[in-house]
Amino acid sequence: MELRTLRYFISVYEELSLSGAAKRCFVAQPSISTAIQQLESELDHQLFIRHSKGVSPTRAGTILYPYAINVVKGINTMRDLFNEQIPLIPLKLALMPFSSGEYISLIIKELLDSVQGLDLTVVDLDQDADARLIPSSLTRKNEAFHKLWQDEYVLAMPIDHPLSKEKTVQLKQIDGVPFVSRTFCDVLDSWNYAVQDQGININIKATISTGEYALDLVAAGLGISLVPSNSTANRSNIVTRKVRDMKFERIIGLAYNSDHPLPFQLLTAIDNVRDKLKHASN
Numbered sequence: 001m002e003l004r005t006l007r008y009f010i011s012v013y014e015e016l017s018l019s020g021a022a023k024r025c026f027v028a029q030p031s032i033s034t035a036i037q038q039l040e041s042e043l044d045h046q047l048f049i050r051h052s053k054g055v056s057p058t059r060a061g062t063i064l065y066p067y068a069i070n071v072v073k074g075i076n077t078m079r080d081l082f083n084e085q086i087p088l089i090p091l092k093l094a095l096m097p098f099s100s101g102e103y104i105s106l107i108i109k110e111l112l113d114s115v116q117g118l119d120l121t122v123v124d125l126d127q128d129a130d131a132r133l134i135p136s137s138l139t140r141k142n143e144a145f146h147k148l149w150q151d152e153y154v155l156a157m158p159i160d161h162p163l164s165k166e167k168t169v170q171l172k173q174i175d176g177v178p179f180v181s182r183t184f185c186d187v188l189d190s191w192n193y194a195v196q197d198q199g200i201n202i203n204i205k206a207t208i209s210t211g212e213y214a215l216d217l218v219a220a221g222l223g224i225s226l227v228p229s230n231s232t233a234n235r236s237n238i239v240t241r242k243v244r245d246m247k248f249e250r251i252i253g254l255a256y257n258s259d260h261p262l263p264f265q266l267l268t269a270i271d272n273v274r275d276k277l278k279h280a281s282n
Contacts, residue, residue: 001042003075006068008035009047013065017054019212026108028234089263090119094129096138096184102233103149103252104133107273114269131256131266135186143255146270149277151228153187153248154240156218161239163224168244175200178223180214181207187248191226194246 011021012032022029040047045060057065091111095104112118123129132138139145155169163169163177171194181204185191195202205223208214211231218225219237228250232238254270256262 001039003072005035005039006072008032009039009061009064010068010072012036012048012055013057013061013068015054016056018050020054026105028102028105030234088117088119089115089265090121091131091262091266092121092123092127092129094123094125094127094132094134096125096132096134096186103230103277106276107133107148107270110273110276111266111269114272115263115265118266130260131254131262133252134255135250135252137186137250139255142257142259144258144261145253145255146267146274147251147253148270148274149230149252151230151250151252152242153191153226153250154229154232154242155224156215156227156232156235156238156240157224158219158221159237159239161221161224163241164239166241169241170244171195171198171200171246174202174224176203178203178205180205180217180223180225182211182214182225182227183207183209185226186250187226190248 008021008025008027008031011024012018015021015024018032018036019029022032025032036047043060043064046058047061047064048055048057093108108120108122111120125132125134132143133148136145136147155163155174157164163173166173179202181202203223206217208217211227214225215227215232215235215238217223219235226248227240229240232240261267
């Protein structure tokens, strides 16, 4: 039984959600699901009941929870006894609401693994932060910007959607097609101009603030949506198609106030992340 598995279990128990636990632990949801299944197999007991709103702990899960808490706390205490005091490096990192979960997890893991004493706090994009993971279009005049990866926007749709039979989709083909819109989209102006220029009627069925919910609605068959290609990496119930007659792209990177440079260790870790993202995209 691994310590990481117990941490995942605790997160699922407290969040009552596999996706919520994945966000809290900065890993992909399949990693959480696999860990819980392995733990259930080791204990020969079901720990959670899965349902449409998340999960509920079984009696076995409720019994295990306080023991798991004590084990994790005990091991952390033992580690603290032998760890030298390392100066803390506080970092508030703001994330935009529609980032690639896989890439964000890789970035955060690299930062935590590479920078000793890093005290990381993840905040929303509208909160005060030391650095922001954003598209280049949102960079402020007083900010330095380190490119990390490039996204192409694509149309996400259910696997049985009529447009999924096409290799690429022309804009005119989405005229009147049910559409899931998002309140935050960094290519929204370009998209609106393109559809208005061609006289296309966007049949908006819902407007969602977060990318995850938008993709959930797409998977449920409510409509198609314009999304960054990397955001659908772990979605087996969704397919994507490129827009044939238009290209919508964004460059994602780390922005920070150029008058307050980040510590050297952080910038080195970001350079390492950029190299790993290049390999991951090839």
